[in-house]
Amino acid sequence: MARALTAHSHSHREDMLSVEEARERVLAFVRVLEPEEKSLLDALDQVLAEDVVSPINIPLWANSGMDGYAVRHLDVAGASLQRPRVLRVIGTVAAGDVPHVRVEPGTAVRIMTGAPLPEAADTVVPFEETDELERKEAGNGLEQIAVRSADQKGACVRPAGEDVREGEQVLAKGAVLSPAALGVAASIGRSTLKVVRRPVVAVLSTGDELQPPGEALAPGKIYDVNSFSVAASVLRAGGIPKLLGIARDTLPGMHAKVDQGLQADLLLTSAGVSKGDYDLVKDVLAQRGQVEFWSVRMRPAKPLAFGLLRSPSGAMVPHVGLPGNPVSAMVAFEQIVRPALLKMQGRTRWERPVIDATLEDDLHNHDGRRVYARVLVTKRDGRFYARLTGAQGSNVLTPLSRANGLAICPEDVAVLPAGERAKVQMVNWPEEVDL
Numbered sequence: 001m002a003r004a005l006t007a008h009s010h011s012h013r014e015d016m017l018s019v020e021e022a023r024e025r026v027l028a029f030v031r032v033l034e035p036e037e038k039s040l041l042d043a044l045d046q047v048l049a050e051d052v053v054s055p056i057n058i059p060l061w062a063n064s065g066m067d068g069y070a071v072r073h074l075d076v077a078g079a080s081l082q083r084p085r086v087l088r089v090i091g092t093v094a095a096g097d098v099p100h101v102r103v104e105p106g107t108a109v110r111i112m113t114g115a116p117l118p119e120a121a122d123t124v125v126p127f128e129e130t131d132e133l134e135r136k137e138a139g140n141g142l143e144q145i146a147v148r149s150a151d152q153k154g155a156c157v158r159p160a161g162e163d164v165r166e167g168e169q170v171l172a173k174g175a176v177l178s179p180a181a182l183g184v185a186a187s188i189g190r191s192t193l194k195v196v197r198r199p200v201v202a203v204l205s206t207g208d209e210l211q212p213p214g215e216a217l218a219p220g221k222i223y224d225v226n227s228f229s230v231a232a233s234v235l236r237a238g239g240i241p242k243l244l245g246i247a248r249d250t251l252p253g254m255h256a257k258v259d260q261g262l263q264a265d266l267l268l269t270s271a272g273v274s275k276g277d278y279d280l281v282k283d284v285l286a287q288r289g290q291v292e293f294w295s296v297r298m299r300p301a302k303p304l305a306f307g308l309l310r311s312p313s314g315a316m317v318p319h320v321g322l323p324g325n326p327v328s329a330m331v332a333f334e335q336i337v338r339p340a341l342l343k344m345q346g347r348t349r350w351e352r353p354v355i356d357a358t359l360e361d362d363l364h365n366h367d368g369r370r371v372y373a374r375v376l377v378t379k380r381d382g383r384f385y386a387r388l389t390g391a392q393g394s395n396v397l398t399p400l401s402r403a404n405g406l407a408i409c410p411e412d413v414a415v416l417p418a419g420e421r422a423k424v425q426m427v428n429w430p431e432e433v434d435l
Contacts, residue, residue, distance in 0.1 A: 003414040016297040018411075019335050019370055026306055029318050030340045033265065036197040040182045045238060046195035047346030048181075052171035054188040057161035062117040066156040069108040069130060069145055070121035073153035084131070084146040093118060108145055117157060124156035125149075164188065174346065196346035201234045202261035203227055204244040204269045206254070206281050207324065212246065225326045225397065226270040233333045234268070237341045254284040261319075262288075262311035265344065268337065271324030274303035281321070285309065289316065297411055299369040300325065300394035301332035325394040331372050331406070334427060353426045355405075360387035363409040363416040371409035374399045377424055386424050404428040 017025075035049035064070065071087060079085040087108040091101040099118035103109055108125075109118045117124075127133070129149040135142060164170055170184050171177075177195065185193055203226075210224040211217060224246055231241035242264055247257040261267035272281025273293060282305075285291040291307030305321025320337055322329040339350035357377055365371050375386040386407050390399030405424040409416050416422050 002416050002420055016295045016302075016369075019296060019298050022294060022296045022304060022306075023336050023339055026318070026320065026336055026340050027343055029306075029308065030266070030344050032346050033197050033199060033344050035194045037192050038195050039192055040185055040190070043177050043193050043195045044179065044182060046177055046198065048171055048173055048175045048177055048193060049196050049346065050194040051169050051173050052185060052188075052190065052193070054164045054166060054168050054170050056164075056188060057166050058164040058187055059158055059160055059162060062160050063158050064111045064113055064115050064117060064124045064156060065158050066124055066126045067112050068110075068124045068126040068156060069147070070103060070111045070118050071108045071123055071125055071147065072103055072105065072120060073123040073150070075106060075108075076123070076125060076147045076150040079147045079150045081148045084148045085150075086144055086146045089142050089145050091118070108147075110142065110145075122157070123151070123153055125151075126156060174348070176347070196344075199239045199265040199341055199344045200242055200263075201231075201239040201341070202242045202244055202264035202267045203231045203234065204247055204257050204261055204267065206247045206249070206269055206271045208249045210246045226322070226324070226329045229326060229330055229397075230268055230270060230322065230333060233330060233338070234341065237338045238345050239266075239341050249280050251280065251284065254280060258284060258288060258309065259312060262309055262315075262317045264317065266337075266340070267309065267317055267319040268322060268333075269305075269319065270322040270329045273305040273321040273323060285319065285321070289319075291319065291321075293321075296332075296336075297369045298331070298335065299365070299367070299371045301328040301335070301372075302369065303328075304332055304336065323394070326397045327374070327400050328394040330400060334406070334425075335372075353429065355384050355424050355426060356421045357384035357386035357405075357407070357424045359407065359416060359418050359420055359422050360385055362418050363407060363422065365409045365411070365414050365416075368411055370411050372406040372425070373409065374403035375405050375407040375424060376403055377405045377426065384424070386422065 075087060076085045087106060089110055090107045092110040093099045093115040094112045095114035097115060099116055101109060102119040103121040111124060125147050131146040171181055205224045205227045209222055211221040213223050227243050231243055234241040244257050244260050247254050289307055289309035291305055294304045295302050296304050301323050303323050307319050308316040309319045311317050322332045342350040363371060363373050373392055374389050376389050377384055377386050389402040405426045408423045
């Protein structure tokens with residue numbers, strides 16, 4: 001059974017923000033970006049910034065749904081194998097052709113799938129319901145055709161405007177453009193669409209100890225992880241990452257990097273935001289605008305900074321300072337930054353799917369913060385199960401790379417034991433796990 005935290009463990013949490021409070025504060029400051037015109041393929045997964053109305057019927061004209069013969073139903077009604085109806089074939093219409101013949105009583109026109117129906121035809125009889133194959137095998141021409149079966153009037157005919165009517169709205173402003181939606185746009189002749197543009201997000205790592213990957217490590221140095229995990233998270237959330245590299249712990253270096261970052265729609269920094277951190281990052285940010293440093297009631301990722309920084313052009317650019325530990329940076333991104341990026345793109349929903357899963361390991365909560373434990377979710381016998389993917393320290397990134405979800409231990413629960421059900425936020429929905 002889940003164990004609750006004691007009243008004593010609540011006392012030091014008074015000055016912390018909840019995850020929801022921190023998220024709402026950031027969301028309140030970011031705005032939906034302006035629209036841009038994009039080619040269809042480039043607009044995939046972006047939010048439509050206009051209502052799209054069709055200037056045409058789709059199909060433009062009645063056309064055949066099968067390869068067969070266009071006929072008047074009156075001429076073939078009651079046809080059977082024993083009593084076929086023999087019609088004179090007066091022409092052929094292929095897809096892309098324009099028919100130049102009229103189907104008079106007692107006649108038929110050979111027609112291909114998608115070809116426009118000739119005048120006066122109201123039904124299509126598929127090849128399989130005629131004697132065409134036998135005529136071809138016997139070396140006979142197709143001047144005549146015997147119809148051996150007839151469906152109801154209108155069979156195998158796609159009416160004009162069956163899919164879309166001229167003047168009909170086919171895509172609504174605010175829709176996220178799927179491949180099918182782009183196909184609809186193409187079907188009415190659109191080659192571009194007006195969409196909410198993607199945010200450009202500057203990503204900056206800070207710290208003298210950091211070194212870019214690809215070089216031999218110098219003594220006392222570590223590789224810069226956050227530039228890549230955070231930028232990849234930006235990309236996956238629909239943003240355009242702009243990597244600024246590493247800011248050294250000098251005032252001119254920090255200011256120069258921040259200047260570059262303030263040309264973007266959002267600046268993300270990592271490290272330098274917790275109480276014990278070197279004050280240089282805080283000093284530079286404070287000089288550039290209004291920045292608040294928060295403690296958020298979550299584990300990992302307690303320290304967070306947020307504010308508006310003034311760019312050299314005078315524009316105010318939102319800034320989120322992520323923690324320096326790699327797992328903390330990614331969990332803070334997931335809970336705080338990703339929703340903001342989705343809002344900037346015009347999305348109205350940002351929630352990840354949340355499922356109930358049976359825990360295969362205990363979840364411990366030592367200090368009254370909401371725990372986001374890195375877990376692998378699997379499904380057996382119709383039930384979801386979640387097991388820890390390894391050590392849960394905020395500096396241990398490999399277990400996060402193996403996880404597909406974040407199991408949540410609430411703030412007021414000390415232990416969720418194995419066997420209990422827990423909420424799991426699915427960060428990656430695994431293809432091998434059925435819904």
